[in-house]
Amino acid sequence: MPNPAPPLPEAKAPDIALSEFFDGHPVATFAIDRAHVITHWNKACEHLLGWARSDMVGTSNQGLAFYARKRPMLSDLIVAGDADALERHRRSAVIPGAYEAEDFFPNIGAGGHWLHFTAAPLRDVDGVVVGAIESMRDVTERRVAENALRRAHDNLEHLVEKRTFELAEANALLEEDIRRRRAADAELRQRNLELTELNAKLSVTQQQLVQSDKLASIGQLAAGVAHEINNPIGYIFSNFGSLQSYLGQLFTMLDAYQKAEAGAAPEVAAELGAMREAIDLDFLRQDIPNLMRESKEGIVRVRHIVQDLKDFSRTDGNQEWVWANLHTGIDSTLNIVANEVRYKADVVKHYGAIPEIECLPSQINQVVMNLVVNAAHAMGEQRGAITVSTGGGADPSEVWIEVADNGSGIAPANLSRIFDPFFTTKLGFGGSGLGLNITYNIVTQLLGGQIRVESVLGKGTAFILDLPLVVPAADPAA
Numbered sequence: 001m002p003n004p005a006p007p008l009p010e011a012k013a014p015d016i017a018l019s020e021f022f023d024g025h026p027v028a029t030f031a032i033d034r035a036h037v038i039t040h041w042n043k044a045c046e047h048l049l050g051w052a053r054s055d056m057v058g059t060s061n062q063g064l065a066f067y068a069r070k071r072p073m074l075s076d077l078i079v080a081g082d083a084d085a086l087e088r089h090r091r092s093a094v095i096p097g098a099y100e101a102e103d104f105f106p107n108i109g110a111g112g113h114w115l116h117f118t119a120a121p122l123r124d125v126d127g128v129v130v131g132a133i134e135s136m137r138d139v140t141e142r143r144v145a146e147n148a149l150r151r152a153h154d155n156l157e158h159l160v161e162k163r164t165f166e167l168a169e170a171n172a173l174l175e176e177d178i179r180r181r182r183a184a185d186a187e188l189r190q191r192n193l194e195l196t197e198l199n200a201k202l203s204v205t206q207q208q209l210v211q212s213d214k215l216a217s218i219g220q221l222a223a224g225v226a227h228e229i230n231n232p233i234g235y236i237f238s239n240f241g242s243l244q245s246y247l248g249q250l251f252t253m254l255d256a257y258q259k260a261e262a263g264a265a266p267e268v269a270a271e272l273g274a275m276r277e278a279i280d281l282d283f284l285r286q287d288i289p290n291l292m293r294e295s296k297e298g299i300v301r302v303r304h305i306v307q308d309l310k311d312f313s314r315t316d317g318n319q320e321w322v323w324a325n326l327h328t329g330i331d332s333t334l335n336i337v338a339n340e341v342r343y344k345a346d347v348v349k350h351y352g353a354i355p356e357i358e359c360l361p362s363q364i365n366q367v368v369m370n371l372v373v374n375a376a377h378a379m380g381e382q383r384g385a386i387t388v389s390t391g392g393g394a395d396p397s398e399v400w401i402e403v404a405d406n407g408s409g410i411a412p413a414n415l416s417r418i419f420d421p422f423f424t425t426k427l428g429f430g431g432s433g434l435g436l437n438i439t440y441n442i443v444t445q446l447l448g449g450q451i452r453v454e455s456v457l458g459k460g461t462a463f464i465l466d467l468p469l470v471v472p473a474a475d476p477a478a
């Protein structure tokens with residue numbers, strides 16, 4: 001026991017009345033003097049701890065009653081003034097200088113007891129500690145209930161923890177499921193998008209095919225008709241030559257007859273004169289050469305048209321890659337579309353010296369036709385001009401063709417859309433909006449070239465094609 005207080009020469013005994021009150025008090029209480037000797041040990045104390053007052057008073061065995069060995073109690077610490085040890089206990093909230101403690105004592109009672117101690121100093125008139133009083137309450141029931149409550153609480157917490165864990169697991173599974181569903185959903189949407197895109201492409205390709213097919217059939221028909229007309233025109237033309245020379249001979253013969261007429265019998269001469277007048281021979285002699293010349297011109301024109309038709313459709317070449325003179329193709333195309341252009345614009349040609357290029361002539365013709373017809377359509381009330389120019393590129397492996405007009409021009413907002421399939425401003429006027437799209441595909445994909453457009457609204461438009469002399473080898477991946 002640290003720093004025990006020096007024993008008083010004689011401990012002061014509490015008075016009798018206090019002693020009786022003490023003894024009868026229902027709370028187990030004992031008191032010690034400044035020498036740690038028990039001065040009081042009441043009945044409740046005897047009852048709770050099973051130690052008789054006679055065995056305890058006058059001894060310092062208070063520790064034995066609780067711990068089965070000598071050990072300082074809270075009251076001993078107060079008497080000894082052991083501040084360090086006291087600090088480890090709770091100060092009483094109501095009694096100044098008093099301390100409280102609670103502990104389990106397995107040796108007390110059948111199954112042990114929980115006791116709550118309150119120890120307070122006893123002071124003399126000068127305030128000097130002369131002893132201490134310590135009371136104890138049996139709090140076993142409360143502690144048992146508290147323990148049960150704690151266990152129930154622990155159980156509940158464990159259950160909650162378990163449930164929380166299960167819930168978190170279920171949640172994680174659900175989240176994974178949602179994530180998978182979202183991914184599947186996104187993939188489905190992506191597939192759908194691709195499918196829609198593919199569908200749109202398919203529809204465009206189908207329309208382009210229909211259009212190309214239509215153009216090819218028209219080309220074939222034109223080529224067939226041209227071929228059929230070509231033969232009769234051939235022999236009409238050659239017969240015409242013979243006819244002209246025969247007529248010359250006949251007129252010479254007629255001259256000879258007319259001269260011989262003077263020596264004929266008068267009735268024969270009169271009959272011949274009447275006949276000459278009836279058929280107006282002089283007029284015939286004047287008119288027949290005119291008719292022959294005009295007819296020959298007509299036949300020559302038909303021959304040209306037939307030749308242009310054949311050139312334009314090029315079925316003789318049957319879509320084969322050949323080295324061709326662009327100017328021949330452009331000329332025949334201009335003749336073919338002459339009717340479309342004639343009443344709207346004059347066609348001006350500025351051909352440069354360009355080499356032949358490797359191409360599909362019918363496709364070049366198709367391109368020029370689309371551009372020239374568009375230019376003609378762009379003309380307003382006033383007659384305009386369509387200029388077709390060609391030249392060698394700055395790059396010697398290229399040539400260019402330009403189709404320019406002084407028509408309506410293209411609105412800037414439309415400029416980026418004119419090559420899109422089905423874009424047309426000629427709705428209701430028979431425009432399909434595929435002309436420039438097909439042109440673009442032929443130039444860029446088939447011929448390996450480029451197409452540019454320059455346009456000023458209200459002033460005119462120019463389409464410029466840059467074409468390589470030799471078509472680049474096709475990319476097998478394309």
Ligand SMILES: Nc1ncnc2c1ncn2[C@@H]1O[C@H](COP(=O)(O)OP(=O)(O)OP(=O)(O)O)[C@@H](O)[C@H]1O
Nearest residue numbers: 374375378418424425426431432433434435436461
């Ligand atoms: N030279 C031009 N001047 C003004 N606008 C033009 C010219 N060329 C094309 N365009 C515009 O571009 C649009 C698309 O042309 P595209 O040739 O593709 O179709 P389209 O001429 O309308 O129909 P089609 O399929 O019968 O050719 C035209 O409708 C027109 O508005």
Ligand SMILES: [Mg+2]
Nearest residue numbers: 370374435436
């Ligand atoms: Mg067009």
